Structures are given as C-alpha cells and as structure tokens.
Amino acid sequence: MCFVRYKNTLMFRFTVWYIVSLLAVVLLIGIMMTGTVSYFLFKNTKQEMEAIQYKLQIASQEDKVNWQETLDELLYPDHANYFIEINDSTGKTVARSRGWEKDFNNEIQKTQRKWFKGLLWDDQDGLFFVDKKSWSQKNGQKGQMHIAVQLSNIENLLILIVKVLGLTTVVGALIGSFLIYHLTRRNMRPLLAITDAVDNMKHFPNLSKRIPVPEGPQELTNLSSTFNTMLQELERQFEREKGFIADASHELRTPLTALRGNLKLLKRRGKDNPEIFEKSIASMDEEGLRMQRLISQLLELARSDHVQTKKIKVNVATVIQDAVEETWQDSNGISLTCEVDERIFVLGDIDQLRQVTVILLENAKKYTNTGGSVKIFAQQKGDHVEVSVQDSGIGIPEEDIPKIFNRFYRVDKARSRKTGGTGLGLSIAKQLVELHNGAIDVQSVEGKGSIFTVYLTSASTSQ
Ligand SMILES: Nc1ncnc2c1ncn2[C@@H]1O[C@H](COP(=O)(O)OP(=O)(O)OP(=O)(O)O)[C@@H](O)[C@H]1O
Ligand SMILES: [Mg+2]
Structure with a gap:
C-alpha cells in the first residue's frame, strides 16, 4: 500500500527515469566502444597473421628450407601467441612452433563457434584466429601450414572494458539515484508545504495563514x-x-x-x-x-x-428614457432636463443599464430639495460613452465621498431613514457597471449638488 503510493511520487519516477536513461547511455557507449576497439584490434592481428603467412610462403620457395629455424626466427620473442604447424603433402608434421599448441586434427570444429571468418572460440583457449595455407618448394615438395593466433589479450581488454562500464553504471546509478532522490525531495518541499497548508485548512479553516x-x-x-x-x-x-x-x-x-x-x-x-x-x-x-x-x-x-451580462448594442437614449419614465412620474417639484444624442450606443445589458440609471435618478431626486433641478446627459468621448446625472441637491461631504459606494453606507442616517434609503443603491449600481467593465465616479460639493458619471464602452456611433 505504502509502496504503491511511493511509486506514484515524482521522486520515484525521476529516479527510475534516471536509472533507465543511464543504462541506455552506458549500453550504447559500451556497444560502440567494444565494437570499435575489437574491430581495429582484430583487423591488426589478422594483418599481422597474413604477413607471417606470407613470409613463410616466401621462405618455402628456397631450395632447402629448415622449417624449425624459420619458425623460431619469425615467432620468438614477439609472437609467442602464434602456433604454426607445417605439414608435408602426406599430412605428416614437418615442423611445429613451441609454446602454445593447438591440435588442428581434433574435433574443434564441433565446439567452435564461428563469429566471422577465421575467428573462433572454444572453452579451453578462448578467442583465436585459425587459417590454413599451402606451400611449395622449388624442388617440388608441397604441403600445408596451419596457423592459429591466440587472442587472449584482446579478450581480456574487452572483458575489462565491459567490467569498468558495468561498475561505472552501478556506482553512477547508486550515487545518481541518491542525489536525484534528495534534490527532488528538496525542490518538492514547497509543494509539500502547500499540500500541508491546504490539508490543515480542511481541518482548521484559517484564511489568514500564508505558506x-x-x-x-x-x-x-x-x-x-x-x-x-x-x-x-x-x-x-x-x-x-x-x-x-x-x-x-x-x-x-x-x-x-x-x-x-x-x-x-x-x-x-x-x-x-x-x-x-x-x-x-x-x-x-x-x-x-x-x-x-x-x-x-x-x-x-x-x-x-x-450573473454574466449578455452584451448587445444598446441605445443610450432609450435606456435613459425608460429610466426617466420609471422615476419621474411624480417630479416633487424638481425639474429634469435631458441632453442625450440619440446616436450613442453602448455594449451592455439593457435591463441592468436601466437599473443603474434609475438608481442615479432616484438619488438625484431624493437628495434634491423642491425647486431644485436635475440634468441627465450622455456624450461619446473616443471609444467610450459617459452618462452623467447632475443635481443641485444637498451634495455629499468630502470625507463621505469615498464611502458612498460601500454597501449600507448612508451619509445622513436620520435623513436617509426618513427618505426610505437602505444605502444599497450605489453599491448595486457600481457592481452592475463593473460587470460591463465600466466605472462610476462622483464629484460633489456639499450644499451645492453632485454629479455622478458612468463610463461605458461605446458600440460605434450609428449614422
Ligand atoms: N445625488 C446625491 N446627492 C447627495 N447625496 C447622495 C446622492 N446620491 C447618494 N447620496 C448619498 O450616498 C448615500 C448612499 O446612496 P445609496 O443610493 O447607496 O443609498 P440610499 O439612497 O441611502 O438608499 P437606497 O439603497 O434606497 O438607494 C446616500 O444615503 C446619500 O447620503
Ligand atoms: Mg439611493
């Protein structure tokens, strides 16, 4: 159970990916290295063997050949890994090199595995080359020379390379896994901290905590x-x-x-x-x-x-007209003037825009004394439209201006209560305007009046 969870961690995956890539790289390097080294070593040895065969054939052309002497001269001391057997035409051995011996007549062919031409291997002697050539003397004598070259040096070198690579892989995998495990663990610490923080919040909700x-x-x-x-x-x-x-x-x-x-x-x-x-x-x-x-x-x-607003092209004059009809049935002795270009359009939701205008007009009416005036006007300014509601009412004290868009905020609690205000109108208007990616602001002088302006995105002017 615990292992299954561990198996799914990034630390485990990184470690496994590292080991697999390391093995693949070492394998590739190993194959390339052993392949190249063996190719050149075998090629050299074969050329050397052919040179010795050639020298023996030249020697055989003499009138009288002392095979034993010739062999000793050619092979010792530098070529002790060679075994050469000279036979006459009847198959009788005439001469044979000293030291390492190979029985060419026994059944080596059965146990030998042919790797490539002339290269053989058996349990007893390991890797070796074999070859056979004919010789003939001027006096008409003929025969054959068998030659075998022991390749234990090359074999040992290749085994050494494989061992070194193997050891490097094991040590690399151990050190690498250890480092990767710890590095990943260290780098994962913030992630674990986030997990812990979220987990803690589940049990003890505390949003003031920071990770x-x-x-x-x-x-x-x-x-x-x-x-x-x-x-x-x-x-x-x-x-x-x-x-x-x-x-x-x-x-x-x-x-x-x-x-x-x-x-x-x-x-x-x-x-x-x-x-x-x-x-x-x-x-x-x-x-x-x-x-x-x-x-x-x-x-x-x-x-x-x-709510997400469904934005369509809305005529500002229509919105204002609807809002005026809704709020100005009874004028309370306050005059209202509208200055709206009928060709101004904005992108928005018609009901929400009407509601914003109603809120502003209601406020203008509510906070203006009888005999006062209210003016509503809309103008296009570049790519945006400004809709303003101006009144000659009681105005807002400077220190209250930043707070009037807050929920339930009322400047004069007693008066608002009398006039039935809840202090939510402007916060609703602000929220709706912001849903249109617009803005709302106010300029006001206490005792003189206020002007509320809504900024909206224009939807091109109709011709
Ligand atoms: N045109 C205005 N002139 C003077 N004061 C205003 C004007 N508009 C708003 N205010 C002040 O801002 C406060 C907040 O206005 P808002 O419209 O949010 O609430 P309200 O009018 O009191 O109540 P309601 O939620 O019913 O509209 C008001 O109580 C008032 O004091
Ligand atoms: Mg209001």
Whole structure:
C-alpha cells in the first residue's frame, strides 16, 4: 500500500527515469566502444597473421628450407601467441612452433563457434584466429601450414572494458539515484508545504495563514506566491461576505423592531384608539415596504455577483428614457432636463443599464430639495460613452465621498431613514457597471449638488 503510493511520487519516477536513461547511455557507449576497439584490434592481428603467412610462403620457395629455424626466427620473442604447424603433402608434421599448441586434427570444429571468418572460440583457449595455407618448394615438395593466433589479450581488454562500464553504471546509478532522490525531495518541499497548508485548512479553516515562498526554483516560487494571493483574495472575500451578512441582518432588524413595536402598540391600545390604529397600520405598511425593498436589493446584489451580462448594442437614449419614465412620474417639484444624442450606443445589458440609471435618478431626486433641478446627459468621448446625472441637491461631504459606494453606507442616517434609503443603491449600481467593465465616479460639493458619471464602452456611433 505504502509502496504503491511511493511509486506514484515524482521522486520515484525521476529516479527510475534516471536509472533507465543511464543504462541506455552506458549500453550504447559500451556497444560502440567494444565494437570499435575489437574491430581495429582484430583487423591488426589478422594483418599481422597474413604477413607471417606470407613470409613463410616466401621462405618455402628456397631450395632447402629448415622449417624449425624459420619458425623460431619469425615467432620468438614477439609472437609467442602464434602456433604454426607445417605439414608435408602426406599430412605428416614437418615442423611445429613451441609454446602454445593447438591440435588442428581434433574435433574443434564441433565446439567452435564461428563469429566471422577465421575467428573462433572454444572453452579451453578462448578467442583465436585459425587459417590454413599451402606451400611449395622449388624442388617440388608441397604441403600445408596451419596457423592459429591466440587472442587472449584482446579478450581480456574487452572483458575489462565491459567490467569498468558495468561498475561505472552501478556506482553512477547508486550515487545518481541518491542525489536525484534528495534534490527532488528538496525542490518538492514547497509543494509539500502547500499540500500541508491546504490539508490543515480542511481541518482548521484559517484564511489568514500564508505558506512560505521559496527562493527557487522559479515555478514553485510562482506557485507559492499565487497560492498566497489566492488565500489573500479568499480572506478578503470572506471578510466582505461576513460584513455583508452582519449588515444585512442589522438592517433587517430595524424595520422588524419597528413592526413589532407597532404591533404591541396596536395590541395594547389599538382597539379603543382609532387614531393610534391608523398611525400604526400606516407605519407598519411603511416598514413592510422598506423590508421588501431591502430584500429585493439584497437579492439583486447577490444575483449580480455571479450573473454574466449578455452584451448587445444598446441605445443610450432609450435606456435613459425608460429610466426617466420609471422615476419621474411624480417630479416633487424638481425639474429634469435631458441632453442625450440619440446616436450613442453602448455594449451592455439593457435591463441592468436601466437599473443603474434609475438608481442615479432616484438619488438625484431624493437628495434634491423642491425647486431644485436635475440634468441627465450622455456624450461619446473616443471609444467610450459617459452618462452623467447632475443635481443641485444637498451634495455629499468630502470625507463621505469615498464611502458612498460601500454597501449600507448612508451619509445622513436620520435623513436617509426618513427618505426610505437602505444605502444599497450605489453599491448595486457600481457592481452592475463593473460587470460591463465600466466605472462610476462622483464629484460633489456639499450644499451645492453632485454629479455622478458612468463610463461605458461605446458600440460605434450609428449614422
Ligand atoms: N445625488 C446625491 N446627492 C447627495 N447625496 C447622495 C446622492 N446620491 C447618494 N447620496 C448619498 O450616498 C448615500 C448612499 O446612496 P445609496 O443610493 O447607496 O443609498 P440610499 O439612497 O441611502 O438608499 P437606497 O439603497 O434606497 O438607494 C446616500 O444615503 C446619500 O447620503
Ligand atoms: Mg439611493
């Protein structure tokens, strides 16, 4: 079981790959080396043997040949590994070299294995060359010379080469495997650390923890930093969600408390007091509406967090017109002017873009006193479109400007409550605009008014 798991590790695979490649390389080098060395050594020996045969044939042409003397002169001391037997035409041995002997008449042919022409091997003498040549004298005598050359030197050299290569392979495989195992293990440490970190998180979720970033190798440095960035992002997201849930429950508790308060009042004094009855019912209706609006806004936020926008070519004038119709049925004594070029188009989702415009128009109306004015205008600037909602309302204090796009943030809590605000409108608008790869910003002067601008990608101007 443990071995099966070990077999699947990179360390094991690298070690096996290393040993297999080492063996293949050594085998190749071995074959090439022994092949080349043997070829040249055998070739040399054969040439030498042929030279001796030739000298013997020349000698045989003399009138009277002393074979024994000739053999001794030719073979000793340099060619002691040669055995030569001179026979006459009847097959009788005339002369024979000293030292190493080969019985040419026994049945060597049966045990010999022919490797290539003339090269033989038997258990007793190892590798040797054999050859046979005829000789003839001027006086008409004829015969044959048998020649055998023992190749034990070459054989020993080849065995030595094979042994050295074998030993090198074994030592190389041992040292190499050891090094590879430890190097891989060392380089894998960050990976093991990541695995451990993730494993720990399974048991004790702690997103604030970070894994150590190794200095190298680069791939693992990148992996560790990417993993830490992901943890950081997850932690931020988690904190945001936690905050959102806390805020949402807090916001829902407020209208619920008011509802229950009114219910208690009704229970105690509602029956006998028609005035209280009327007031409580109206207040409960208002709180109910507030909760309904809050819940639909929360749902909208949650949905646009995951929703993918279907982007099509949308006419900005149409979007603005729809939004105005939705928000300006009752003008509250606030004048509205629109300056929109009908030929401006953007890429986006028509419903979401209308919703953004509605949010901005509602705010402009809500935070502008009677008699004030609101202006909405859209203009094409290069490859993008700017849609602005300007009001002459109460404005936003400078220190609050960076916070108004946060969920549930309201500048004047008392006023917003009176006007029914939940503080979610602008965060929904921002989220929707960002889904369109756009941006939203605000410029405002307290007491004078504000201008909210949405930047969107243009979808070419229609002619
Ligand atoms: N045009 C504006 N003029 C002045 N203040 C504004 C304007 N628009 C937004 N604000 C301020 O920013 C805050 C956040 O606005 P947002 O639209 O997110 O929430 P809201 O209007 O209070 O509630 P709702 O979620 O119902 O829209 C508001 O409470 C208000 O204080
Ligand atoms: Mg609002």
